[in-house]
Amino acid sequence: MATRPARRPEGPAQRIKGALVEASRSIFPSMGAAEWRSVIRGEPAPRPNPRMRVHSNSFWYHIRPRALPLEATAWYYTFGLGWMSFFFFMLEAITGAILMVYYTPSPLQAYGDMQKIISDVPLGRLLRNMHRLGAHFMVAVVILHMMRTYFTASYKAPRQFIWVTGILLLIMTLVLSFSGYLLPWDQLAYWAVTIGSSMADAAPLIGSAANLLLRGGVDIGAGTLLRFYLLHVFALPALTILFISIHYYAVRKQELSPIHELFAPENPRGWGKPTKRKVPFLPDQVFFEIALIVLLTFAFVAINYFFWDAKLESHANPGVTPQHTKAPWYFLWLQGMLKFGDKLVFGLILGPLVLVLPILLPYIDRNLSRRFADRKVAITSGIIAMVFFGFVTYAGLPEYGIQQSGSQEILTEFVPIEGEGIVDHTPWSALPNTPVVYEVVAQNGTVDGGTITDLNGNVIDANTLSEETRHLFEEFRGAVQHWVEVDPRFLNPTAKLSIEPWTFVTNTEGQVVNAADGQPAVAIKRATVVLDFNSTEVDATTGEVRALSNQDGTPQISTSQQSDFLHRDSHEDRLEENASAPREASQ
Amino acid sequence: MTRNILIATIFSLATAILLGIIFVGESQRLPEATAAISAEQLERGARDYEQYCATCHGLAGQGEVKFGAPALNNIVQKYTLSQNGQPPAFDQPNGIKEKYGSMRNYIEATLFSGIRGTPMPAWGQPQGPLRRDQISNITSYVLSWNGQVPDAAKLTADRVATEQAPTPDPDANPVSQGQIVFTQKGCVGCHAMNDQKLVGPGLGGLFQPEGTAAFGTNLPNGKPVNEADVREWIQGGSAAFPENNNDLQGQDYSPMPGFALTDDEWSRLLVWLQAHNRDGTLTPEAEQIIQEAQGGEGTGESQPTAQPTGQPNQPGAPNSPAGPGSTATP
Structure with missing residues (x-):
């Protein structure tokens, strides 16, 4: 706890000033006006570094460390993928919150609302594009983040629990994105969700019940739209925020996995040795990240305005199946696998395997070493899994394995x-x-x-x-x-x-x-x-x-x-x- | 670090400027997007018109294709301009203006609920297949003719009509002859000869022991399927049987209009209705009828089931003798 100054009789102005200082210090610990001035001028920190003074009531230092090892900030190590996942999550939250204002989750109104967002709301098309493309990016970035963690063996003790929460977050990301798919209520939405949710049927025992619960009926209708909407804007975001907090906190506790452990200790280029140099979180890392946020936002706005447009197809119509209906790209692997075999066999064996195996991974792979040289089996099977998923994704495309007319x-x-x-x-x-x-x-x-x-x-x-x-x-x-x-x-x-x-x-x-x-x-x-x-x-x-x-x-x-x-x-x-x-x- | 601060500041400004530029551009883009969306609605209306309306009213809205369906391409002029010295129907006391307020409302209401006592069925859900936005799109398309029908569209309409019209062939086998009646009378527009629901129930298996998928072996009015009662049903339409609730096995159907049939037409149609199993295949008896007809003399028509269904833009618009009066009074 911070030491509180002894209470002394003081005027209201001093008391307000004191409260403000107290509040600002609880957000940016120990950063006073003089300190900010020297930060902006790029002056080196005095010693002992006042920026390092820990205030245990600081919110930020519960989720980010006071200083990061220099090697942990190397872009070629993490590629900032976890950070970027969170960036896209926030982007989705902000654009989504604004889009919610113009949207009604009813089959009678949803499609008209989409048309209004495009044609009647200033910046509406941009917001919709950003939300849509951001969702695809977020899924891609989260998957890449998982792959990076796997190949650098960051899931190993003592970080097993971070990995488990990460896999849960991956599943949540997929379901978040998928639940948002239905909301425009156009043909793309309707049929992608029809295919996606009917794949849930393949799961053993609970499959059809889960499908019924998800759809709120046999067919996709008003009940489905409302359920998907509530999942999308309330249940899943709340759950995701909870797990992101846990994920972040766990990373904060265990620190990032050190890069030098990947190489032999006698590595001639010195990579095998831990570095002592550290980057202070405040202000260096904070300003770096702020600059990155601003750059990415700018790039994303530009991409969505000039180069990309999310098409709105015609109104959802259960009576007309468009040619080449397919699941969202991140579920194509599932569609592909179902093409190869019996729904039940694949549902019984592969479905749970794909879910459970990654969660159990840190407890199955008991090899403690993180050196690439010691992980030949793990890395080989990782590459095989990538090739396999690449192939079944391709097989999930409508062109594959079906005689085209x-x-x-x-x-x-x-x-x-x-x-x-x-x-x-x-x-x-x-x-x-x-x-x-x-x-x-x-x-x-x-x-x-x-x-x-x-x-x-x-x-x-x-x-x-x-x-x-x-x-x-x-x-x-x-x-x-x-x-x-x-x-x-x-x-x-x-x-x-x-x-x-x-x-x-x-x-x-x-x-x-x-x-x-x-x-x-x-x-x-x-x-x-x-x-x-x-x-x-x-x-x-x-x-x-x-x-x-x-x-x-x-x-x-x-x-x-x-x-x-x-x-x-x-x-x-x-x-x-x-x-x-x-x-x-x-x- | 100073570099980071600089980058953050510059790109914050750049983002703000970019958003500002986009925002200013929105006043130009929004009307264009609105125009594009109405254009798309017209395109979809045109597509739906071809699928649902052109069978009777004609591809170009020229009318008179079937059931004496009125022309639609001049509907605004017909009702809002005075005809033969009479005041326009739009402005008459208790006319369209007083009842509906506008031509658009009138057309949409007609599409939605149909016109009682005519073959015009109710198209709006849940009685019919169309959603409100589809009805609105079709109305926009019909209004967009505004009295003008391009020769090209008329030409296409005629061409399609002649191409699609089945050629009556006195030598054809009885099953094919029945199919011609089925097509000419327009049954084919609403009924498939299998277990599929179109506008009306599929009629496959009607006279077979298993009955149709929709209503089994009893007609919707509760009477059993036999020659007399089926003919009575077709000639009276569902309106003749008030107890009919259009709800068959949980499915909603449009009301069935009544169709006048001569004895000759009925006897030929009956062969066609009797010729199908529930799954759409021909019954052995029908196969035999075709065999016998071909055995006697090699006749051309031999593919009664080759009629493709499910093609969204197959207007299937044969020329048939125009029905009673070509105008419907509101």
Whole structure:
């Protein structure tokens, strides 16, 4: 305890001043005004160092040490990953708290609220982007932090308990991120969570009960959204804060694992010896970390404003499963493993193993040495585990191990129902303003050059089309060629990609407004892909693909068709649009 | 350390300036984002219109494709401008303006609840498949025609209609002929011939011992499945049976409109209804009927189950004789 000055009669001004000094010293122990002045001027600390005076009632010194060994601050040792995890946690907490203001956890309102955050709240899109990307970063950083700890053997005695709380924090991070996935209530959210939570079914005994508890019903609905919301904003953050405190406190008690233990004591470069040099936490380390926080925040704001945008897909629809539905990337390994075997076997053996093995790791690995040279088995198995997880993550991708249907892939690639296809990425104004049909015919594995016509079959000169449109048609032809080669069931297709003006910009009297070039101004263009191909059946025993034909010998035809509507306001370059006349005229 | 303080100060300022610049830019971005979102809503409305509405009202909203569905592309003009010297329906006493306030509200309400006594069903959840935002998107799309239907869209509509129309073939086997009636009458828009729920229940197994997945061997009005009662149900629609609560095995369905059937149409439709098991496969009897028809003479039509379902943009809009009156009065 700090010694209190003997009570003396004093005026109110002195008493307030005394209270302020007391309060400030309990936050920054022993740092008075003169001391701050010398800190800012970069002057060396006087001896004995007054900055080192410990006040046992200091909050900070319960979670951070007074001084760090110089080697513990080496960036190439820890990469600051644990610190960065906490940085991202705080970033998520701050952006999340603001986003909460605009959000209602109800299926009737959630999606509309997301649209409002994007289109109605100043800085709303930035906040949402930062929260979304921050979540991905946080998961990645926490996983990297765990890997670093493993490979530098920092989990060994006396730090086993730090490792255990760390693994619990990793699980909490994953569940935090996953529970936030559902909240936008768009198709991505709905189907990623459908897949993710149905994987819980694979867990033995408790699987289906846990799933029911998590979903609040058989289907994902209003109850699920509310549960995920409360988990996301209340239960999990509270639990995470608790465990972060324990984690930090344990690290504070045991100090960082020393780097020199990793190398042989006789290491010629001196790495094998502990260093005596220390970095005082206050002010050196504090200012270093503040500078880092400011730098990272700046970089993160810039990234999210200029380089990245979290897409909002269309409203969640249980009736329509988008092509290529997948779990969040950090659960792909689970999806991949479930592809390889029986749900029950994998759920019974691997599921608990993946959870329990890391927690028990410090108690299984009894090798006390932290030297790389003594840990050949541990490091090898660590690398094998990394390769294994890398592979099953890849196997979790929708492309892996599932026979893809060429017709469906082409539809999704060019005119998808969800997200953006190649047609969406072609500049809107470069797409033709009159109906154009591009048709390619594939026979025996080769695709012809293609014909460009109008709706009545009159040939159109390709040179009248924009370069981007011709490029789009070339890409379409390439995709058909590719899938003809890859998918034997995509047999001798006739593939059509048509682009038509669909609706026009009108004024209040119902008259079509003319664009700058005197032609009617198009509001929506419709891109349609029609694929007619020979129906086939697969022989169940030999796997051979047979073409089906009608009674009269003509090939039996299957048709796949899908359209994408392209509105000028959601596709055209903003600058061009502002310059064009029709928008103003339509007001 | 001075360097750290310097970096922290400079980048604090830089962050503040960056946020300031972004904040100033927001006054430009927000209206654009709003426009982009309304544009996306129109695109989604267009997609949903093709899936749910175009079967009867036509791809270009030209109407008259089936059941005498009214044209929608000029709906605003039709109700808000005076027609043939009559005051517009919008402004009449007890008209749309007084009842609904605006054309948008009127269209949304119609989509939501349907029109009683016509084949227009209630589309809003929970009776129908559409959420409120979908109904609002479709309404925006319908209003965006504003009387203008591009020739290209009309042309596509006609082309799709002719491509999709099944060709009546007097020589076709009885099962295929039944399928043509099933398609022409528009049953196919709401009913699958297996155990899948579309707008209405799947009808696979209707006349089989196991019955349909939705209502088993008794019709929703409690009567057993037999030729007379099924015909009565189809001709009367669910409105003819007030005791019907549209709730079959916990599933909600839209009300079934009534359909007039001639004896000839009914006899052909019956073959189609009888030809399916609950899982959508053909019954042995139906297979035999097809075999016999082909045995007698090689006829073309032989793939009654090849109709792909679940294609979201298959309007399946055959030309059929226009039904009664092409306008619906509010």
